[in-house]
Amino acid sequence: MTYVKAITPMHASAIGSPLSARKDMDVWAAFRVVREAAASIGIKSEVIRTLETMVGFLRPGKGHTCFASNRELQRRLGGLSEKTIRRHAARLIDAGLVRRTDSPNRKRFSTRNPVDGSLEAFGFDLSPMILGIERWTSLLSAHREEEALKRHLRTLILARLAEADARRQVDVDTAEIRKALRRKHDSRDLQSILRDLDAHLLSEDCSNDPEAPALLAEDLAVAGGQNDRHQSMSQTEDLDKKPALADEDIRSQTESTQCNEARLLEKIETTCSEAMCFATQPLRDWGDVSKHAEMIAPMIGIDRSLLEVARVQFGERASAISILIMVQLHGRVRNMRAYYQSLVAGKRRSSFDPIALLDRMSRHTRCSIS
DSSP, X not given: OOOOOOOOHHHHHHHOOHHHHHHHHHHHHHHHHHHHTHHHHTOOHHHHHHHHHHHHTOOTTSOSXXXXXXXXXXXXXXXXXXXXXXXXXXXXXXXXXXXXXXXXXXXXXXXEOTTTOOEEEEEEEOHHHHHTHHHHHHHHHHHHHHHHHHHHHHHHHHHHHHHHHHHTOTTSOHHHHHHHTTSOOOHHHHHHHHHHHHHHHHHHHHTTOTTSOHHHHHHHHHHHHHHHHHHHHHHHSOGGGHHXXXXXXXXXXXXXXXXXXXXXXXXXXXXXXXXHTTOSSOOOSHHHHHHHHHHHXXXXXXXXXXXXXXXXXXXXXXXXXXXXXXXXXXXXXXXXXXHHHHHHTSTTTTTOOHHHHHHHHHHHHHHHHO
């Protein structure tokens, strides 16, 4: 005969009721929220692991107090030192996740009143973690919003860096900013980086401001637009007139760009009088002109990196002339560095011709004297 042990209602309640199952589910749900919001709460991953171990010691229907000894916690945590466990427990208590109730002999157990059935537990009470579920949920929501905002700001910063690289903007150290993005930043730090990038990019756009000197604007139009104007006229005129116009173009270009060395040096001396005031000796050749331009460039806010961009764009001779011209026009330009950058690396670089501009300024100087 086979005997089957009958389960009384009391035994069924002891095994697990729907209420105890609900409480057990709540504690794990609360733990998952706390685990995801750990950074916002201010606890580290190793402390979360200790909390998870405490939750694992809870038995369904037996309340939310962990009675495990430090030695048992050490065993579950893979031999973690007892001192570390005490430090983790103190951190959980400070964070409001755990409440500790000590017995007179410092052991963890529970005792029940035989009269009214009330239970007194001594150990790690995890009910504060469950009762504060709304607080942890709110912190988690704020944490997720912060992370989403940081991802958005990082995307915008990378877009600005790509734009700066495309413009060859020398005043933005894109490599250093990309290196800084590898570190942990909050949204305020990223917003500050984005504002700085926008300010640098805007300075280049604003360098084409209406307060630029009228003479320089006229010279740029003459230097860069003369050939285009002759070409458009030649398309509508008779074919018989084309050779004459071509010869006139050749003579004009020869006068402006193929001047001999002595004549150019003479033009520099008479036209760029402001720059020549800083010369310690006469400029006898183009080596002297280049050295002098490199020396006075920082005086008007043009650093070596921007000067190198000008040399790549225009060559050694034309870039030196452009620096001397900028010194001559320094008092008429509000932001000389931004203006010069727009000429050598911005939208105006295709139409800027320093030698043609020097010719124009030289003619203007002669007319003023006469």
